[in-house]
Structures are given as C-alpha cells and as structure tokens.
Amino acid sequence: xxxxxxxxxxxxxxxxxxxxxxxxxxxxxxxxxxxxxxxxxxxxxxxxxxxxxxxxxxxxxxxxxxxxxxxxxxxxxxxxxxxxxxxxxxxxxxxxxxxxxxxxxxxxxxxxxxxxxxxxxxxxxxxxxxxxxxxxxxxxxxxxxxxxxxxxxxxxxxxxxxxxxxxxxxxxxxxxxxxxxxxxxxxxxxxxxxxxxxxxxxxxxxxxxxxxxxxxxxxxxxxxxxxxxxxxxxxxxxxxxxxxxxxxxxxxxxxxxxxxxxxxxxxxxxxxxxxxxxxxxxxxxxxxxxxxxxxxxxxxxxxxxxxxxxxxxxxxxxxxxxxxxxxxxxxxxxxxxxxxxxxxxxxxxxxxxxxxxxxxxxxxxxxxxxxxxxxxxxxxxxxxxxxxxxxxxxxxxxxxxxxxxxxxxxxxxxxxxxxxxxxxxxxxxxxxxxxxxxxxxxxxxxxxxxxxxxxxxxxxxxxxxxxxxxxxxxxxxxxxxxxxxxxxxxxxxxxxxxxxxxxxxxxxxxxxxxxxxxxxxxxxxxxxxxxxxxxxxxxxxxxxxxxxxxxxxxxxxxxxxxxxxxxxxxxxxxxxxxxxxxxxxxxxxxxxxxxxxxxxxxxxxxxxxxxxxxxxxxxxxxxxxxxxxxxxxxxxxxxxxxxxxxxxxxxxxxxxxxxxxxxxxxxxxxxxxxxxxxxxxxxxxxxxxxxxxxxxxxxxxxxxxxxxxxxxxxxxxxxxxxxxxxxxxxxxxxxxxxxxxxxxxxxxxxxxxxxxxxxxxxxxxxxxxxxxxxxxxxxxxxxxxxxxxxxxxxxxxxxxxxxxxx
Amino acid sequence: xxxxxxxxxxxxxxxxxxxxxxxxxxxxxxxxxxxxxxxxxxxxxxxxxxxxxxxxxxxxxxxxxxxxxxxxxxxxxxxxxxxxxxxxxxxxxxxxxxxxxxxxxxxxxxxxxxxxxxxxxxxxxxxxxxxxxxxxxxxxxxxxxxxxxx
Numbered sequence: 001x002x003x004x005x006x007x008x009x010x011x012x013x014x015x016x017x018x019x020x021x022x023x024x025x026x027x028x029x030x031x032x033x034x035x036x037x038x039x040x041x042x043x044x045x046x047x048x049x050x051x052x053x054x055x056x057x058x059x060x061x062x063x064x065x066x067x068x069x070x071x072x073x074x075x076x077x078x079x080x081x082x083x084x085x086x087x088x089x090x091x092x093x094x095x096x097x098x099x100x101x102x103x104x105x106x107x108x109x110x111x112x113x114x115x116x117x118x119x120x121x122x123x124x125x126x127x128x129x130x131x132x133x134x135x136x137x138x139x140x141x142x143x144x145x146x147x148x149x150x151x152x153x154x155x156x157x158x159x160x161x162x163x164x165x166x167x168x169x170x171x172x173x174x175x176x177x178x179x180x181x182x183x184x185x186x187x188x189x190x191x192x193x194x195x196x197x198x199x200x201x202x203x204x205x206x207x208x209x210x211x212x213x214x215x216x217x218x219x220x221x222x223x224x225x226x227x228x229x230x231x232x233x234x235x236x237x238x239x240x241x242x243x244x245x246x247x248x249x250x251x252x253x254x255x256x257x258x259x260x261x262x263x264x265x266x267x268x269x270x271x272x273x274x275x276x277x278x279x280x281x282x283x284x285x286x287x288x289x290x291x292x293x294x295x296x297x298x299x300x301x302x303x304x305x306x307x308x309x310x311x312x313x314x315x316x317x318x319x320x321x322x323x324x325x326x327x328x329x330x331x332x333x334x335x336x337x338x339x340x341x342x343x344x345x346x347x348x349x350x351x352x353x354x355x356x357x358x359x360x361x362x363x364x365x366x367x368x369x370x371x372x373x374x375x376x377x378x379x380x381x382x383x384x385x386x387x388x389x390x391x392x393x394x395x396x397x398x399x400x401x402x403x404x405x406x407x408x409x410x411x412x413x414x415x416x417x418x419x420x421x422x423x424x425x426x427x428x429x430x431x432x433x434x435x436x437x438x439x440x441x442x443x444x445x446x447x448x449x450x451x452x453x454x455x456x457x458x459x460x461x462x463x464x465x466x467x468x469x470x471x472x473x474x475x476x477x478x479x480x481x482x483x484x485x486x487x488x489x490x491x492x493x494x495x496x497x498x499x500x501x502x503x504x505x506x507x508x509x510x511x512x513x514x515x516x517x518x519x520x521x522x523x524x525x526x527x528x529x530x531x532x533x534x535x536x537x538x539x540x541x542x543x544x545x546x547x548x549x550x551x552x553x554x555x556x557x558x559x560x561x562x563x564x565x566x567x568x569x570x571x572x573x574x575x576x577x578x579x580x581x582x583x584x585x586x587x588x589x590x591x592x593x594x595x596x597x598x599x600x601x602x603x604x605x606x607x608x609x610x611x612x613x614x615x616x617x618x619x620x621x622x623x624x625x626x627x628x629x630x631x632x633x634x635x636x637x638x639x640x641x642x643x644x645x646x647x648x649x650x651x652x653x654x655x656x657x658x659x660x661x662x663x664x665x666x667x668x669x670x671x672x673x674x675x676x677x678x679x680x681x682x683x684x685x686x687x688x689x690x691x692x693x694x695x696x697x698x699x700x701x702x703x704x705x706x707x708x709x710x711x712x713x714x715x716x717x718x719x720x721x722x723x724x725x726x727x728x729x730x731x732x733x734x735x736x737x738x739x740x741x742x743x744x745x746x747x748x749x750x751x752x753x754x755x756x757x758x759x760x761x762x763x764x765x766x767x768x769x770x771x772x773x774x775x776x777x778x779x780x781x782x783x784x785x786x787x788x789x790x791x792x793x794x795x796x797x798x799x800x801x802x803x804x805x806x
Numbered sequence: 807x808x809x810x811x812x813x814x815x816x817x818x819x820x821x822x823x824x825x826x827x828x829x830x831x832x833x834x835x836x837x838x839x840x841x842x843x844x845x846x847x848x849x850x851x852x853x854x855x856x857x858x859x860x861x862x863x864x865x866x867x868x869x870x871x872x873x874x875x876x877x878x879x880x881x882x883x884x885x886x887x888x889x890x891x892x893x894x895x896x897x898x899x900x901x902x903x904x905x906x907x908x909x910x911x912x913x914x915x916x917x918x919x920x921x922x923x924x925x926x927x928x929x930x931x932x933x934x935x936x937x938x939x940x941x942x943x944x945x946x947x948x949x950x951x952x953x954x955x956x
Contacts (some may be wrong), residue, residue: 024900026897026898026900027897027900029905030897030902030905031889031897031898032905033902033905033908034880034884034889034893034896034902034905034908034921035840035880035884035887035889035893036838036839036840036841036879036881036883036899036909037840037881037885037906038906039839040839040842040906041841042833042839042842042843043833045834045837096931129823130830130834131823131825131830188829188871206940207940208904208906208940209842209844209850209852209904209906209907209938209939209940210842210904210906211844212842224887258904258905258906259904260844260904260905261903261904261906261940261941262904262905263940278859292846293844293845293846293847293850294846437860488819515900515903515904516903516904516941517903518903616832675931703900704903704941704942704946707940707942707943707945707947708903708940708941708943708944710943711940711942711943711944712940734845734846734847734849734851735845735847735849735938736847736849740938740940741943741944742934742935742936742937742938742944743930743931743932743934743935743937743944743947743948744931744932744935746931746943746944746945749943749945
C-alpha cells in the first residue's frame with residue numbers, strides 16, 4: 001500500500017497500535033481455502049440425493065400452452081419433476097416490496113402460464129446424476145405461443161408496447177418524485193444551465209466465480225427444511241420463502257460455510273430455494289442444485305440498467321454547483337425480486353460528494369423481457385454516482401474549467417462533517433479534497449502535461465479522469481417505506497454470540513455470511529483486544545447456521561456493514577462476556593470488586609496481587625462443569641448474545657427525508673488512459689485508488705476489497721455487459737462472450753488510504769467494499785478528457801471509443 | 807467404462823459414465839472437492855489440475871481420457887497439513903478472498919514455477935491468464951507468486 005498521508009496506518013507501523021485492531025493480521029480462513037478444504041455448497045453431499053436441473057425458456061415473452069413431463073419422468077434414473085402449475089397450487093406468490101402497480105404482479109418460483117425472459121425457469125427435473133438431469137430436461141415438452149418482446153425500457157410505456165404483467169396494468173412498476181431544496185430558485189439564480197439529453201448506465205453484474213446453489217433436506221418428522229446454500233442474505237430469503245410456502249421461519253434452517261463470492265448477486269435465490277424445498281418434500285430425498293454458469297448469466301441478479309434523461313444542471317459561472325433535475329428510468333427486468341428498492345437506495349448518496357442543495361429526481365422503474373435485476377456491488381448508488389460524476393466533468397468541460405478545481409470548489413468540506421445532505425442523510429466524516437490530492441499525487445498528476453505531449457507525439461491520446469464514490473453502509477431499512485408506506489421495516493441489526501467453554505475456549509458465532517471478507521479474522525482481532533488475549537485463542541465459527549440462534553432479521557453479508565453491525569455485535573457480546581468474567585472472578589476470589597481486577601495473559605487476576613490468577617480455562621470450567629457452591633445471585637453464564645442495533649429513526653415518508661445509512665466510506669479513483677485514435681483501442685496506463693473507511697481493523701483486508709472492487713469496475717467499464725438482441729436473446733451468456741478481466745488486463749495500481757473515524761459506530765469503523773464504481777466513473781472521465789467528446793455511456797469498449805472519435 | 811487414475815499418490819479404480827467430465831469425477835466420485843467449477847466453457851480455470859505433470863482444465867477433459875494418468879490436485883500440494891511456500895505466500899500477500907478460484911490459481915502457479923522457478927511479472931500474468939478471480943483483481947496473486955519465485 002502506498003503511503004502518503006499522515007493518518008495512514010501502514011503495516012510496518014503497527015507497533016504504534018496498542019492492540020490487534022489496526023494490524024494486518026494474516027487471515028484465519030486461508031489455511032483451509034489454500035488446501036482445498038473449504039466447504040462450498042456444491043461440496044455438501046447426502047446419500048441418495050437428486051440433482052436438479054431447470055428447463056428454461058427459449059423465448060423472451062410467450063404464453064405456455066402445454067407442458068408434458070411424462071417422457072422425462074419415465075426415464076430411468078429420473079426421480080421426479082416440478083412444474084409452475086404445481087408451484088402455484090402449493091405456494092402463494094412472493095410478497096412484493098413495491099406499492100401499486102408493482103405490488104400487483106404475481107411472482108412464483110417457476111413460470112406460471114407465461115414466460116417473461118430467456119432463461120426463465122419453467123420446469124425442474126431431478127435425477128440420479130447431474131448429467132441425467134440435463135438429459136431428462138431435454139425430454140420435457142413445453143409448447144409456447146410467442147409474444148412480442150420488450151427489450152428497451154425507454155419503450156416500455158409507449159402505447160402498444162408489449163405488456164409483461166397484465167395484473168399491473170402496464171409495464172410501470174414503481175415511480176416516485178424526489179425533490180429537495182428549492183430547485184426552481186436554483187435555476188432562476190444560475191448563470192448557466194447545462195443540459196444533458198441522455199446518459200446511460202449499462203447492465204452487468206459481478207459474476208461471482210461460484211454460481212448459486214443449494215443442498216436441501218426435508219425432515220418429515222418435524223416438517224423442517226435444512227437449506228445448505230450460498231445465499232448471502234438468509235434473513236431476506238426467509239421472509240420471502242416463509243409466507244410463500246406458508247410455513248413459519250423456524251421450519252427453514254439456513255446453513256452456510258464458505259461462499260465463492262457474492263457481491264450482492266447471491267441475495268435473490270429464494271425462488272430456486274423454494275423449488276428445492278418443494279421437491280425435497282415431494283420426492284422425499286435431498287435435492288442438490290448447482291447453477292450452471294450460463295444459467296447464472298441468463299437469470300440471476302443483473303445490475304440495474306438506468307437512463308438519466310432531460311438532465312438540467314444549475315451552475316454559477318465560476319463552477320459552483322447549485323442543483324440538478326433529472327428523470328431516472330430504471331430497467332428492472334422481468335420480476336421485482338429485490339426491486340423496487342433500487343428506487344430509493346440511490347438516495348443514500350443523493351448529492352454525491354458535493355454541496356449542491358437543490359435536487360429533483362423523478363424515478364421510474366419499468367419491467368422488460370430481460371433477467372430480473374437485483375443488488376450488485378455498489379447497488380443503485382453506483383448508477384447515481386456515475387451520473388453525478390458525469391455531471392461534474394460535463395459541466396467542467398462546457399464551462400472550460402478544470403475538473404479538479406470544480407470538484408474542490410464543490411466538495412463537502414472536512415470541517416462541515418458530520419454533514420446533513422438535502423435529503424436528511426448524515427455523512428459521518430471524511431476529507432474528500434485531501435483524498436483527491438493523495439490520488440493525484442499517486443498517479444503523478446503534475447507530470448501529466450509532459451506525458452500528454454509525449455503521447456501526442458506517438459499518435460496517441462492521453463486522458464486523465466477522476467471517479468468518486470461514497471460507499472454508504474449500514475442501511476436504515478426504514479427507507480423501504482418511501483417505496484411502500486405499508487412496509488413495516490426500519491433500522492437494522494446484527495447478532496454475535498461469544499462464549500467461554502469448559503476448557504477456556506473462546507468461541508464466537510456470527511450472524512453473517514461472509515464471501516471472502518475475512519470476518520473470522522477481524523472478529524478475532526476485536527475479541528482479542530477486549531479479552532486481552534491472542535486472536536489465535538479466539539475461535540470464530542465458519543459460516544452461518546440459523547439453528548445457532550445467532551442471527552436476526554437483517555443478518556447476512558451485504559451492503560457494506562460488517563465493520564459496523566457485525567463487529568458492533570462482536571464488541572457488544574465480548575464486553576458482556578468480559579463483564580461476566582469479572583463478576584465470576586470477583587466471587588471466586590471472595591468478593592473482590594471489579595475495579596481491583598484486570599484481564600491479562602488469557603485470564604483474570606487481582607491487580608495488586610497478580611499471583612491470584614484465574615485462567616479462562618478455570619472460568620469456563622467453574623461455570624460449565626463445577627458450579628456447586630457459587631453464590632445464588634451470581635448471574636453469569638459465560639455465554640453472551642448481543643444484538644447490535646444502529647441508532648436510526650424512521651424516515652419522513654412524505655418528504656422522503658431522513659438518515660438512510662449510518663456511515664459513508666469514500667473512494668476517489670484516478671485513471672490515466674492512452675487511446676489509439678485509429679482504432680479506439682485504449683489502455684489504462686496508470687491507476688490510483690484512495691479509500692477512507694474510517695478506522696481499519698485490518699488494513700490488508702480493506703486494501704484487498706479496494707483492489708477487487710477496482711478490478712470489477714475496470715471490467716465493467718471496458719468489457720462486461722449483459723446485452724440483448726431485439727428478440728430478447730442474451731448475447732453474453734458465458735465467459736467467452738462476457739469478458740471479465742484476466743491478470744493481463746490489470747493496469748499498474750497505486751492504493752492509498754486516509755482514516756476519518758466514524759463518530760457514529762462502536763469502533764470508529766465504516767462499512768466498505770462496494771466503492772469500486774469509482775473506476776467506472778474515472779474511466780468515463782478519462783476517455784472524455786482524452787477525446788474531448790462527451791461520454792454518455794458507462795460502458796466504453798474500444799468500439800464505442802472509436803465511434804466517439806468519428 | 808473402467809477408469810483407473812492415481813490422484814495425489816492414491817490409485818482409484820471406478821466404473822465411470824463415458825461422458826462424465828474429469829472435474830465431476832474428481833469432485834463427485836472421488837470426493838476431492840478442492841477443485842472447483844466456475845463456468846461451463848473452460849474459461850475460468852477453477853478446475854485446473856495437473857495430469858501427468860501437464861496443467862489442464864479438468865472440465866475440458868473426460869474422466870475416461872485420464873485413464874492411467876497421474877493427477878495432482880490442490881489437496882496434494884501440502885504435506886502433513888503444512889502449507890507450502892506458495893500457499894504461505896498467498897496467505898502473506900492476501901492473494902485470496904473467497905478462495906473459490908484459489909485451488910486453480912495454485913495449480914497454475916505450481917506448473918509455472920516448476921518450469922520457470924524465477925518468473926518475471928509478465929510471465930506470471932501470462933501463466934495465470936487462464937484463471938479468473940473476481941475478488942482480488944490479481945495484483946496480490948501476482949505478488950504472491952513473484953515472492954516465491956525469488
């Protein structure tokens with residue numbers, strides 16, 4: 001990690017740290033993963049399990065007129081099938097988050113009567129082997145009556161457009177007007193009004209290398225399902241599945257160990273999990289489902305595609321930004337699996353990093369005949385922040401100002417923190433101008449003039465672009481009420497339990513479902529600091545199991561929150577345990593008050609006479625196995641459960657005003673590109689990423705998140721897209737056509753960090769990991785800088801750059 | 807069909823469906839679940855193993871084609887539970903996050919280092935270009951391999 005900031009805590013400087021927090025401790029998780037001993041969902045097996053394969057729609061939009069599974073079922077080795085008709089008889093439609101008209105759609109685990117995108121699951125077939133299940137699927141006969149397909153969201157509301165959901169009366173799913181400040185006055189006052197006809201943020205996602213999957217068992221005696229799965233938000237899956245299956249949530253046990261990447265894309269597998277549950281019960285055997293890569297690309301969690309239309313920006317001639325108006329049109333795909341929450345999530349970062357106070361955004365979400373969208377790293381904020389960053393560069397370009405200066409002039413200042421945005425969000429801390437200086441220094445900004453000249457001499461175009469993001473973390477789920485005032489969600493929570501077992505083992509259980517974020521390591525660091533022991537002495541259970549009672553309604557790993565909610569819960573539970581150890585030792589030592597005791601060396605002792613020492617092993621043994629004679633009123637179990645609940649209020653639904661997230665980690669990325677004007681081919685020749693996520697428990701893990709997010713952004717900006725043809729066929733259904741970056745695609749990277757501790761969180765931390773969208777913004781800006789042409793699309797493959805130059 | 811293979815020094819004889827892929831044979835029949843599946847098309851490299859010393863993507867080979875071969879997988883890298891210098895270097899450089907691509911990365915890097923014990927950064931990147939990682943951005947993986955090569 002590059003060092004150039006006074007508050008940056010480098011690994012080599014860890015001696016200044018008093019505890020384990022702040023150290024780049026090597027990860028506890030790694031040993032098993034490096035030896036091939038992780039347990040991912042497809043590694044879980046059961047005797048006699050049946051492999052599930054989905055028969056999928058070849059049409060983007062069609063009536064299903066007939067399904068015949070008899071030939072498939074007659075095949076030797078086939079255990080059975082499930083059709084949409086059966087699903088409709090056995091379950092209720094999934095609960096809809098949306099208010100009307102989206103609320104009226106009827107979404108089941110399999111297509112019922114109609115298919116709405118290519119790849120939609122129509123029938124499930126279960127057989128003795130993976131191969132047989134695939135073969136048998138070929139024997140399922142489905143007759144379709146094709147309908148015209150809707151693939152462009154901009155045509156969704158035109159008269160005569162194909163309608164996906166008759167129940168909704170059209171393709172409009174949700175719309176809402178957001179208006180804060182005094183937009184009309186801002187425009188009246190403005191020296192200049194910059195107009196931007198249309199900006200387009202493209203459809204892609206993070207393509208975790210492990211696809212979705214589950215191993216589902218049904219225990220007939222207690223009518224309970226055990227769902228081994230890599231779903232990353234079991235709390236959400238449970239509240240979708242329970243009501244649909246008409247069972248209590250105690251009947252749905254979610255178990256996870258290792259997850260092969262998530263990035264938000266593994267939140268909405270509840271329809272497939274319902275199918276597995278129904279088949280486990282119907283066929284009385286364990287059901288194994290592992291999604292194929294092509295299935296994932298065709299059907300899972302595409303990121304929100306969004307247009308910003310008729311944008312107007314009010315500015316002073318010196319580049320001071322006053323406000324903007326725009327119309328955001330969001331393409332939800334065929335179903336609302338997590339949507340229309342994207343219609344409010346963006347509002348967490350309404351003004352981006354800037355001080356403008358007058359903002360109006362009309363949000364419209366429509367259905368199209370494409371795969372359903374769901375959260376993807378940077379969910380909904382990435383689209384909005386790309387838009388605000390595009391505004392900055394387009395304004396600077398139009399006014400002939402330096403984009404660096406326009407940013408610095410308009411940044412929310414360090415001394416304004418905590419800063420209340422026009423819509424009531426509170427940015428907790430940060431110093432954006434300092435981050436920008438650091439990022440520019442890292443790419444050698446001062447020497448760019450000479451490099452531009454050099455590139456020009458070589459027939460190339462050099463450009464530099466800045467991309468900023470706010471990684472808003474720890475959601476206030478009350479924001480969902482702006483989408484639908486009837487919803488009864490608000491706040492947030494996470495759980496941890498910490499116990500001292502018989503032989504003094506410190507055992508931690510988390511409610512989270514990590515996918516590589518190193519929770520076992522960072523949790524151990526926090527515990528070790530409180531109990532004054534080594535992280536090696538702290539055993540953090542791998543994975544999630546809802547049987548452990550260590551979860552709450554919002555448990556999971558998503559939306560940049562572990563460092564706040566997860567570690568907040570760990571801290572709370574460990575402090576409870578610490579206090580109990582003090583109580584117990586006080587009693588054992590014959591009434592010694594807590595203030596006369598201290599923790600040290602894996603035990604507790606009397607400060608004044610350190611020989612009076614009770615190791616944790618003795619504490620655990622006394623309470624668990626040798627407790628006769630303890631005082632009756634000694635309220636100690638050494639098994640502590642803590643629910644961390646962030647301090648939130650329910651937002652004002654009428655005014656769409658309130659604090660929507662607790663923390664605001666920030667990222668500033670700078671990209672330098674060199675373009676060959678003859679072909680449009682370009683390379684990123686320098687790249688810097690500066691991150692501020694408050695106090696870092698493990699700087700190396702934080703830097704790893706920064707790097708990974710950067711790589712995804714580079715992939716999205718240059719290559720990755722879920723593109724459909726006019727008939728609704730996905731043109732990029734595998735890793736041949738959907739190019740994710742390889743080792744050779746990676747530019748030189750310099751990273752930097754500053755730490756602006758959050759005043760609102762238990763450890764001064766902020767959630768982070770999603771800030772990589774900054775790379776998309778930076779590359780758009782760099783191309784604009786190099787070519788002098790306005791970049792209006794977030795996806796800039798070489799061909800588009802070439803077209804820009806024509 | 808009868809297939810006999812030696813994997814990490816142990817010989818296995820099994821009756822295998824002719825169309826079964828080597829990766830599914832390893833994972834489903836032999837229960838060696840360290841090698842992973844990340845795509846259907848031979849792009850991602852999560853299933854990389856060494857067959858008679860040659861790096862292959864085990865989803866691109868039928869199990870029957872491996873008949874008589876000696877196969878090395880991630881499970882065979884370390885001895886007595888001790889991490890090899892390459893595995894340790896991955897840990898030290900934070901070259902893995904979710905760990906799903908890691909077994910394939912390790913096998914590709916192992917193949918490279920056997921052939922070229924001191925690879926340059928460019929040689930490392932070329933050797934790893936058949937392995938996709940979605941978590942790390944590759945920078946730390948390249949560093950980890952480079953550190954072992956020195």
